[in-house]
Amino acid sequence: MAYRLTVLGCHSATPRLNAQTTAQHLNIREHAFLIDCGEGTQTELKRHKLRSQRINHIFISHLHGDHFFGLMGLISSYHLLDRGKELHLHAPEGIRDILNTTFRHSNTWLSFPLHIHPLRFDASEIVLEDEKVSVRSFPLKHSVPACGFVFRERPHPRKLQVEAVRAHNIPVYAYARLKEGSDWEREDGSLVSNGELTLPGPVARAYAFCSDTAFDESIAPWVEGVDWLYHEATFLESEAHLAKKTRHSTAAQAARLAAMAGAKNLLMGHYSARYKELEAFRQEGMKYFDKVHLAEDGMRIDVY
Amino acid sequence: MAYRLTVLGCHSATPRLNAQTTAQHLNIREHAFLIDCGEGTQTELKRHKLRSQRINHIFISHLHGDHFFGLMGLISSYHLLDRGKELHLHAPEGIRDILNTTFRHSNTWLSFPLHIHPLRFDASEIVLEDEKVSVRSFPLKHSVPACGFVFRERPHPRKLQVEAVRAHNIPVYAYARLKEGSDWEREDGSLVSNGELTLPGPVARAYAFCSDTAFDESIAPWVEGVDWLYHEATFLESEAHLAKKTRHSTAAQAARLAAMAGAKNLLMGHYSARYKELEAFRQEGMKYFDKVHLAEDGMRIDVY
Numbered sequence: 001m002a003y004r005l006t007v008l009g010c011h012s013a014t015p016r017l018n019a020q021t022t023a024q025h026l027n028i029r030e031h032a033f034l035i036d037c038g039e040g041t042q043t044e045l046k047r048h049k050l051r052s053q054r055i056n057h058i059f060i061s062h063l064h065g066d067h068f069f070g071l072m073g074l075i076s077s078y079h080l081l082d083r084g085k086e087l088h089l090h091a092p093e094g095i096r097d098i099l100n101t102t103f104r105h106s107n108t109w110l111s112f113p114l115h116i117h118p119l120r121f122d123a124s125e126i127v128l129e130d131e132k133v134s135v136r137s138f139p140l141k142h143s144v145p146a147c148g149f150v151f152r153e154r155p156h157p158r159k160l161q162v163e164a165v166r167a168h169n170i171p172v173y174a175y176a177r178l179k180e181g182s183d184w185e186r187e188d189g190s191l192v193s194n195g196e197l198t199l200p201g202p203v204a205r206a207y208a209f210c211s212d213t214a215f216d217e218s219i220a221p222w223v224e225g226v227d228w229l230y231h232e233a234t235f236l237e238s239e240a241h242l243a244k245k246t247r248h249s250t251a252a253q254a255a256r257l258a259a260m261a262g263a264k265n266l267l268m269g270h271y272s273a274r275y276k277e278l279e280a281f282r283q284e285g286m287k288y289f290d291k292v293h294l295a296e297d298g299m300r301i302d303v304y
Numbered sequence: 305m306a307y308r309l310t311v312l313g314c315h316s317a318t319p320r321l322n323a324q325t326t327a328q329h330l331n332i333r334e335h336a337f338l339i340d341c342g343e344g345t346q347t348e349l350k351r352h353k354l355r356s357q358r359i360n361h362i363f364i365s366h367l368h369g370d371h372f373f374g375l376m377g378l379i380s381s382y383h384l385l386d387r388g389k390e391l392h393l394h395a396p397e398g399i400r401d402i403l404n405t406t407f408r409h410s411n412t413w414l415s416f417p418l419h420i421h422p423l424r425f426d427a428s429e430i431v432l433e434d435e436k437v438s439v440r441s442f443p444l445k446h447s448v449p450a451c452g453f454v455f456r457e458r459p460h461p462r463k464l465q466v467e468a469v470r471a472h473n474i475p476v477y478a479y480a481r482l483k484e485g486s487d488w489e490r491e492d493g494s495l496v497s498n499g500e501l502t503l504p505g506p507v508a509r510a511y512a513f514c515s516d517t518a519f520d521e522s523i524a525p526w527v528e529g530v531d532w533l534y535h536e537a538t539f540l541e542s543e544a545h546l547a548k549k550t551r552h553s554t555a556a557q558a559a560r561l562a563a564m565a566g567a568k569n570l571l572m573g574h575y576s577a578r579y580k581e582l583e584a585f586r587q588e589g590m591k592y593f594d595k596v597h598l599a600e601d602g603m604r605i606d607v608y
Contacts (some may be wrong), residue, residue, distance in 0.1 A: 013381075013384050014346070014377075014380075014381040014384055014385070015344075015346060015347050015377065015381075016347065016350060017347060017350050017351055039343060039344060039346075039347075039374065039377040040319075040343065040344045040347065042318070042319060042343075043319050043320065043321060043343075043344065046320060046321050047321055063409045063410045063411075064410050065376060065377060065380040065406075065410055065412075069376055069377045069380070070343065072369060072373055072376075073318075073319065073343040073369060073373045076318075076369040076370075076373070077317075077318040077319075080317050080318055081318070092409070094408075094409035095409075097405055097409065098405055098406050098409055101401055101402050101405040101406075102369075102402050102405075102406075104398075105367045105396070105398035105399075105401065105402055106367045106368050106369055106448065107367075107447065107448045108369075143411065144410065144411050
């Protein structure tokens with residue numbers, strides 16, 4: 001079952017030729033999520049053959065232009081293409097004002113229901129939960145209100161051990177409860193423990209997105225143990241004074257956060273345009289954490 | 305002296321791979337103008353090696369997204385790149401509300417003076433005039449208030465015929481007035497006609513931009529005799545019912561307007577995405593007008 005991240009853009013501040021601003025597409029089982037939406041995101045979705053109409057939830061971390069200037073165009077295109085099904089937007093409350101103002105002046109009345117779910121910045125909360133996935137927001141520490149998101153797959157059902165189940169003559173109607181972890185009660189009231197009847201299902205996978213933010217230890221518990229952690233690394237330590245001033249992180253800080261959180265992999269991105277060569281980000285990060293990966297526009301990661 | 309049009313995007317409605325929405329760059333002598341600004345325009349400026357910081361005047365025809373969704377990003381990039389010099393924006397009044405709302409929520413206070421000059425839709429007016437060029441807006445007929453623009457080079461000075469000027473012993477201080485077309489008065493009060501002393505300067509060039517609009521004869525006088533007329537042709541006559549419904553033009557209508565205006569060349573664009581092959585636009589237009597050209601993204605036209 002799919003759990004695939006596609007990096008549509010991983011650069012900061014201004015879009016350039018071959019350097020898109022932040023946007024990511026995350027496919028978890030049947031869900032297609034969009035995380036941030038820099039200018040040009042709808043074109044990047046097409047470039048990477050991701051069907052934009054499949055997206056039902058969009059998560060916007062904060063209202064700096066390099067994270068949402070593609071949203072008006074994407075929503076407008078949904079409208080022009082006669083989208084009917086609802087779209088959920090998890091974003092700072094201000095997005096409502098921006099979209100209403102923009103569409104009012106262009107005399108656009110959307111063809112589909114757009115539900116805006118304002119993020120909160122004073123606490124973490126579950127912003128989406130169903131039988132497949134739970135998505136939690138948590139506050140980041142940036143120059144404007146900003147949230148990170150962690151996408152945790154819900155536990156998979158346990159796998160029946162068919163021979164054991166048959167040996168105990170367990171009827172089919174009881175299988176679903178066994179897969180959920182229940183023991184089996186014989187007619188005489190004695191129990192067969194679930195561990196004899198099932199094996200664990202596949203491990204639930206998790207991805208976390210942290211951009212933009214200064215280094216903040218309080219993020220670590222929210223992203224504990226994730227398979228992949230995207231954490232911004234706008235600067236190198238040599239420019240730590242700029243990171244501090246602009247409330248961004250260095251490569252070293254991103255790696256320290258990954259280590260604190262016990263993440264399995266770190267994906268860095270949101271590089272400042274001042275750096276022509278990115279290998280130094282990996283080198284700096286690997287002083288603190290082994291599994292450092294550098295995001296690139298168009299990169300695909302399958303989480304197992 | 306330069307008079308060059310670069311088509312950054314010439315497609316309608318939604319940006320696609322290799323199909324940018326409307327934006328044009330017009331270089332007239334030392335002026336660099338931007339006309340409309342679809343999503344991704346700042347990247348297209350880079351692609352075509354046009355320095356965005358040279359642009360001092362931006363003209364926005366109307367507030368449909370495919371004509372201005374790149375504006376927030378371009379202005380934001382000017383700010384991030386510490387632009388200091390002023391920028392003039394000639395656009396529908398609503399743009400002020402859209403920009404103010406967007407930048408307020410992103411906590412952005414522009415580093416440079418942005419002067420918004422609201423367009424009027426009830427009459428034509430000169431929106432910019434100096435010794436090089438005059439720019440006039442005129443109402444179009446679309447589903448939201450919209451303006452076209454005509455960029456007329458100011459007349460060049462006449463050229464002195466050096467031998468004739470010397471033969472009449474005309475002093476240097478009088479040359480400027482001769483170039484403006486004045487006759488020369490001898491000491492005895494008799495006149496030497498300007499035609500004996502000068503030759504006409506280069507012809508003043510003109511370009512007109514008409515998008516988006518239904519066919520409207522009242523446009524013709526405003527764009528009379530221009531060297532190049534860009535007129536939208538969203539549909540072919542076979543879809544004339546759609547053109548009427550959406551207040552757009554067909555290729556035939558664009559060509560009829562060019563003929564009525566006595567334009568020297570017609571440039572068509574703003575094609576609907578339904579047409580995979582554009583040659584039919586040229587064929588349809590040439591029934592009414594000889595010099596039909598099809599706009600393409602990245603096309604450059606030098607006006608002589």
